[in-house]
Amino acid sequence: MLPLIFLPQIPSAGVLTALCGLAWYLAGGKQKVLRISAIALLSFSWGAFQGGLQIQQINAFQGASRNVTATLQTINLGNASEQSQYLKIEKFEGRRIFPPLMFRTKWREEAESLQAGQRWQLKVSLRPVHSLLNEGGFDAQRWALSQHAPMTATIRSAVLLDNNSTLRQQFIRRVQLGMPQLENTPVLVALAFGEKGLIQGPEKLLLQRTGIAHLVAISGLHIGIAALFGWWLARGLQFYLPVRMIDYRFPLIVSGAFMLTYAWLSGGNAPAMRAALAVSMWPTLRFFRIRCHPWQIWLWGVALLLLLDPMNLLSDSFWLSCFAVASLVFWFQWAPLPARFQHAWYWSFLRWGHLQTGMTLLLLPIQIAIFQGVNAYSFLANMWAVPVVSLITVPLVLLSLLTNLLPAGWLINAKIIVWQLADSSLSLAMWGVKPFAAGWTPLGESFLVFSLLGWLIIICWRLIPVKHSFSLVLSLLALSVTWFLRFPPERWRIDMLDVGHGLSVLISRNGKGILYDTGNRWEGGSAAEQNIIPFLNRRNIQLEQIIISHNDMDHRGGLESLQTRYPDARLRENSISGHSHLQCIAGEQWRWQGLMFNVLWPERQVADAGNNESCVIRVSEGAFSLLLTGDIEAETEKALIMKWRQGLQATVLQVPHHGSNTSSTPPFLRTVKPVTSLASASRFNKWHLPAHKVVSRYNKARYDWHSTSESGQLSLFIYDDYWTIKGLREQLIPRWYHRQFGVSVDNE
DSSP states (O other): OOGGGOOSSSSOOOHHHHHHHHHHHHHTOOOOOHHHHHHHHHHHHHHHHHHHHHHHHHHHHHHHEEEEEEEEEEOOOOOOOOOOOOEEEEETTTEEEEEEEEEEEOOOTGGOOTTTTOOEEEEEEEEOOOOOTTTTTTTTTHHHHTTOOEEEEEEEEEEEEEEOOHHHHHHHHHHHHHOOTTTTTTHHHHHHHOTTTTTHHHHHHHHHHHOOOGGGGEEEEEHHHHHHHHHHHHHHHHSSOOGGOOOOOOHHHHHHHHHHHHHTTTTOOOOHHHHHHHHHHHHHHHHHOOOOOHHHHHHHHOOOOOHHHHGGGGOHHHHHHHHHHHHHHHHHHHHHOOOOGSSGGGGHHHHHHHHHHHHHHHHHHHHHHHSEEEEEEHHHHHHHHHHIIIIEEEEHHHHHHHHTSSOOOOHHHHHHHHHHHHHHHHHHHHHHHHHGGGGEEOOGGGHHHHTTHHHHHHHHHHOOHHHHHHHHHHHHHHHHHHHTTTOOSSSEEEEEEEOOOSEEEEEEEEEEEEEEOHHHHHOTEEHIIIHHHHHHHTTTOEEEEEEESSOOHHHTHHHHHHHHOOOOEEEESSSSOOOOEEOTTTOOOOEEETEEEEEEEOSSSSSOOOOOOOOEEEEEEETTTEEEEETOOHHHHHHHHHOOOOOOOOOOEOOGGGOOTTTTTTHHHHHHOOOOEEEETTOOTOOSSSSSHHHHHHHHTTOOEEHHHHHEEEEEEEEEOOOOOOOOIIISSOOOOGSSSSSGGOOO
């Protein structure tokens, strides 16, 4: 199924049918390679069918005024008005659909009464999921497909059909009502039910930056603890039973029941179910007295997960879970502790340090690939926090959940005490990791080769004589340094980032960069945090200057975040302020990394720069030039023509004002005469930009049109004697799950 990660498009139904027929024919062969080929073809066809089915459902269901019957899936934690709601469609226009499809929506009107399990008759406007697409950024489109929720919706009307909530929602509500006011309630709820919606702000950032965020997800570690908790309980009960009634299978059954119950409490989320499936293999094999190699169990688990849901391939958490378990198996087989340290209780801290060393070293590749960085102190943070949370907090949480299944009365005080103890232990864990939060270091793709050295060193150490392995490791290290210090084939590069409705253009050369505008900002985040900084980190760009075209929030919204991340970057803008910054006034010019920057507009500073006071800059080198225009409109375009005329000509034009009909006048375009035009706009924006008239105007003049709403990130590569442009969606990373699903841009 691995080709599903790289395919530019899903094969047609006819091709998949032919592949299945070929597989059926090969399966009858006597040679093993033919049977394996048959399995491979069938597996690929099954995965491709699942992906194609989601695309078919998107095309069939998208549109306005659709009547659906849907069941609410999102657990109400008391903050329903602040979170997105997920609903599973059961009937579409009166017809039952299979498999069910989920969609996401913001539903504020009924926020207080929403409960998971309710069935609603809805009139909705469904549209396909569409994410911003940049190198290093979060791929929301891929994630949505992996969760089988490829649609978003606006609810027009709603009628409640069934007000019964799920048992899980009822139990969570009951537990929440019985919980005292605690300092770490959001994290305790996450540990108990896998629901992280209450974790916000500094608390969330601390967990991420210290590398202990995995502790608040119900994953393999917690599932294993739940199974062990059940095993201990069963063994305790056996202490009071007659010898004839004691059987080794009873603890295994109770252990499995606790494990499955805890997985159910997590809502059956993907990490918990993967962990439950993997952990359940051990008691199952023990139950039937079967011995297997660890790699066999790992392979069975991965294969079963992919057969049940091939879309797991698109989930980062799937790869993280599988890679983590594989790393543990590899570490304990290839770098085990000496036998004398493996049994006595007083060596337990050493054994824990050995395990954590392996995880820290071997998980570096996937951590850099997914999170774009590492915490230099994550080893110390995990050495402190994991034992406290795993051995104290989680058992106390499990005990408190167990007491909630029993009648009330005298247990009320006991439940409160247990919750308080769990909260105190969690406070202890958080207190110990706070000093390590400052150790987070962003790392780009160049460090991926370095991160593999841990695996290679262990393999060389075990398989090759010392004198040869040492020279081999040095050679690999030299190759890694060469890879890190390699020069890009292009001389310099321009990237228009996909920041939705806003603008951000990066000009980079020799690992340095100048950023023109910083995208938008909203409550709880900004384009700089979600798109620009991850891109800069991935490409290891050191930002030296930030240019703000004008004061609209969709152009300067991410400035504060960028200045915090890059305090040495100089600021250039037009507005008059008390802060020391470089001026952006017509006539200013400077040379940077061999490139010439000329400011063409505005003619003077103003207190509050609007669209027509946008900082217009021409960047040039040799025969290639770029014109950055911000949000100028027809009035300023006319003034620029009268003042500069010949100086306005450019190879590439940043389309003014996101393609609004108030700009890109025909005289301006005839004066600039661009070969290519780049527009920054979001696909489903409420202003319907870029305007159809403007796009038509560029096309009629035969100026190449490119838009971030269609292509995602747009990148220009300038070489010695030619240049080229590539869109992330079509050329840089062409994948079937990056397609622009649903209606075309012309029909939106």
